[in-house]
Amino acid sequence: MTGPTAALSTRERLIFAAIQLFWEKGYANTSMSDLLTAAKANSGSFYHFFPSKEDLLLAVLDTYFTMLYPQMLAPAWEGIDDPIERIFALLARYRMLVLQTECTYGCPIGRLALEISPEQEEVHRLLAKNFDGWTAAVRGCLEQAADRFPPDTDHERLSEFVLVVMEGGVMLSRSHRSVKPFDQAVAELRAYFNRLQESAKTIRKGKGD
Amino acid sequence: MTGPTAALSTRERLIFAAIQLFWEKGYANTSMSDLLTAAKANSGSFYHFFPSKEDLLLAVLDTYFTMLYPQMLAPAWEGIDDPIERIFALLARYRMLVLQTECTYGCPIGRLALEISPEQEEVHRLLAKNFDGWTAAVRGCLEQAADRFPPDTDHERLSEFVLVVMEGGVMLSRSHRSVKPFDQAVAELRAYFNRLQESAKTIRKGKGD
DNA sequence: GTCTATATACGGATAGAC
DNA sequence: GTCTATCCGTATATAGAC
Numbered sequence: 001m002t003g004p005t006a007a008l009s010t011r012e013r014l015i016f017a018a019i020q021l022f023w024e025k026g027y028a029n030t031s032m033s034d035l036l037t038a039a040k041a042n043s044g045s046f047y048h049f050f051p052s053k054e055d056l057l058l059a060v061l062d063t064y065f066t067m068l069y070p071q072m073l074a075p076a077w078e079g080i081d082d083p084i085e086r087i088f089a090l091l092a093r094y095r096m097l098v099l100q101t102e103c104t105y106g107c108p109i110g111r112l113a114l115e116i117s118p119e120q121e122e123v124h125r126l127l128a129k130n131f132d133g134w135t136a137a138v139r140g141c142l143e144q145a146a147d148r149f150p151p152d153t154d155h156e157r158l159s160e161f162v163l164v165v166m167e168g169g170v171m172l173s174r175s176h177r178s179v180k181p182f183d184q185a186v187a188e189l190r191a192y193f194n195r196l197q198e199s200a201k202t203i204r205k206g207k208g209d
Numbered sequence: 210m211t212g213p214t215a216a217l218s219t220r221e222r223l224i225f226a227a228i229q230l231f232w233e234k235g236y237a238n239t240s241m242s243d244l245l246t247a248a249k250a251n252s253g254s255f256y257h258f259f260p261s262k263e264d265l266l267l268a269v270l271d272t273y274f275t276m277l278y279p280q281m282l283a284p285a286w287e288g289i290d291d292p293i294e295r296i297f298a299l300l301a302r303y304r305m306l307v308l309q310t311e312c313t314y315g316c317p318i319g320r321l322a323l324e325i326s327p328e329q330e331e332v333h334r335l336l337a338k339n340f341d342g343w344t345a346a347v348r349g350c351l352e353q354a355a356d357r358f359p360p361d362t363d364h365e366r367l368s369e370f371v372l373v374v375m376e377g378g379v380m381l382s383r384s385h386r387s388v389k390p391f392d393q394a395v396a397e398l399r400a401y402f403n404r405l406q407e408s409a410k411t412i413r414k415g416k417g418d
Numbered sequence: 419g420t421c422t423a424t425a426t427a428c429g430g431a432t433a434g435a436c
Numbered sequence: 437g438t439c440t441a442t443c444c445g446t447a448t449a450t451a452g453a454c
Binding site for chain 1: 235320363370390408
Binding site: 219253257258 | 437438439440
């Protein structure tokens with residue numbers, strides 16, 4: 001990438017077309033001709049840059065990892081300083097995606113995690129890396145707010161739990177074509193967070209006596 | 210189906226081959242020839258029973274719904290009477306599936322929920338019906354144990370939360386090729402359940418005074 | 419680095435005899 | 437209800453000129 005204002009190179013157009021199409025249609029259901037049409041490229045150019053369709057997938061997953069902060073976290077956290085509210089702001093951003101797609105949204109990473117064959121190990125390594133990037137961001141928030149949770153809170157485990165709730169919520173909303181399952185999942189998570197914080201308060205008060 | 214001992218009809222062989230293949234490879238990645246080979250049937254027979262591959266998918270989802278109790282719930286609950294333990298026994302059964310597949314397991318329903326295009330509305334209706342059957346079973350457990358939860362507990366919401374945790378946990382375990390994410394998600398859910406029950410105890414004690 | 423044309427295999431679905 | 441043969445479109449990937 002050569003900067004935000006520069007025109008996209010062929011390679012970049014292929015990657016961004018793939019991001020869009022793999023997200024909408026999945027990997028197997030996206031054909032080379034879909035891809036070439038969307039990227040306004042031709043077969044010769046494609047195979048000049050990528051040995052195969054699978055290598056394009058790897059480039060897509062690298063790009064997702066790179067985009068996580070600027071495209072997902074930074075916009076979600078703009079104007080929000082409280083670390084716990086940042087976690088729910090991130091979830092609110094997924095809610096927006098669900099609504100924008102008329103509740104057909106599927107997380108592109110989650111979708112690929114279930115679609116791609118386990119034999120494509122390199123792909124799954126990059127999928128896991130993307131998940132880990134996401135949970136690391138949430139873990140960072142939890143650690144900033146560590147004093148508001150019980151002292152034995154497992155931040156890694158709880159951050160993964162947040163991801164699990166997001167992925168599961170998105171999945172159910174897609175099959176039900178309603179944002180309600182997602183909202184309920186997030187509400188239940190919020191209820192859990194509130195209980196954890198209440199419990200932390202009680203413990204602190206006990207110590208303070 | 211004509212009973213447990215009868216040989217399978219061609220139609221049944223096609224459905225059970227599809228259950229296996231859609232689970233392992235997904236819907237789009239399962240070809241007619243995969244299907245016909247596995248079911249030991251031929252193309253003419255297939256199109257005698259099903260107008261198209263999509264109709265086979267609908268039959269598969271009907272079968273999943275029918276099998277939920279006998280194949281999933283009944284075995285999970287055998288010898289377990291406590292309703293809360295039944296919920297975690299169900300999750301333990303998914304853990305077994307994760308282990309049996311060397312952590313490549315993907316829930317067949319969840320996988321299809323993310324793969325199948327939203328335009329195939331009939332398919333998504335049946336996917337949602339399968340999810341609803343699952344959460345209804347969990348909700349039944351929660352209702353049986355209602356007196357052990359806070360009085361304002363939303364059983365529907367909490368039962369959906371259990372499904373969300375299962376689906377998300379399975380997804381992360383597949384990409385990480387490790388049962389750890391699943392175990393951590395279930396452990397966090399257990400911690401939440403324990404807090405809910407503790408809180409219910411306190412409330413009851415308060416009332417009893 | 420881009421283009422057109424094409425190789426070769428496989429996809430879902432069908433025809434029509436038995 | 438089962439069988440073989442096959443239609444026709446599309447899949448990924450390649451060849452070779454520019």
